[in-house]
Amino acid sequence: MARVTRIKLGSQGLEVSTQGLGCMGMSAFYGPPKPETDMIALVHHAVRSGVTFLDTSDSYGPFTNEILLGKALQGGMREKVELATKFGISYADGKREIRGDPAYVRAACEASLKRLGIDCIDLYYQHRIDTRVPIEVTMGELKKLVEEGKIKYIGLSEASASTIRRAHAVHPITAVQLEWSLWTRDVEEDIIPTCRELGIGIVAYSPLGRGFFSAGPKMANSLSDQDFRKSMPRFQPENLEQNAVIFERVNEMAKRKGCTPSQLALAWVHHQGSDVCPIPGTTKIENFNQNIGALSVKLTPEEMAELESYASTDSVKGDRYSSSVSTWKDSETPPLSSWKGE
Known part of the structure; x- marks a missing residue:
């Protein structure tokens, strides 16, 4: 198995494994929750293999993925990992709402600490940006949580370049989590350069195109009704035929390289720079081992360049999300001067 080295993520002192483990699919969104004992065994295997950067969120479940990781980290495992979780997507009263107001930030942090069974979160991301609350206000509360020792480092997920700049001016941002893969590259224009200018680490989620570069177009036929990828534009029949051509080209190159298409796609992300940490998710130990092979x-x-030519912007069909999901493209927040406090 390939040796997993370490990288400095951002310029604030956080050090993580060169590849992380996205834990969302163990509990939510990608079909029914997986057996708890199997997932705990997978987490332990990952840590023993050197993959110590674990990624979760209070919205995965909601809450059940944090509870799972809390169980996995018992018995001395906590000291061996860098644990990232997120806040900002509320499911109160069965309604989905993006929140970044100070009272919510604090309550969410306290609840995550309790579920995870820990005293301090290593990296705490705002999962989605609340466009009603100036980012400076949200960051102000996160800064207090750092000062109180409840979180070590602050991150943003799906944030625009201007939001990142404004947040970073209040308290240094350690990492920005964003979708980055062979077929999702629009962040390269503005967001990646902004992160690099400010010394912010880059955490790439869905580096395998939501599993597309692992299983290819046939995966669309095997998705359960509980799998939210089933409704994603790129997996719809009218787009899948064109996207299948991309997979076939990647697959052909992988054969020439003596690796799998998923390893090739993941290696492409790793080659973006030493400030980038991809966090592929999986629920199977054999797939985890394959990801390490990248x-x-x-x-x-x-x-x-050859790989990038296969998946140029105009050759990928379909948006990455349906129009109802908030992303960095709609993450602008009001000016601080407009805040009356709530």
């Missing part, structure tokens, strides 16, 4: 795949600049 660290051994070396790509030349010519091979990187």
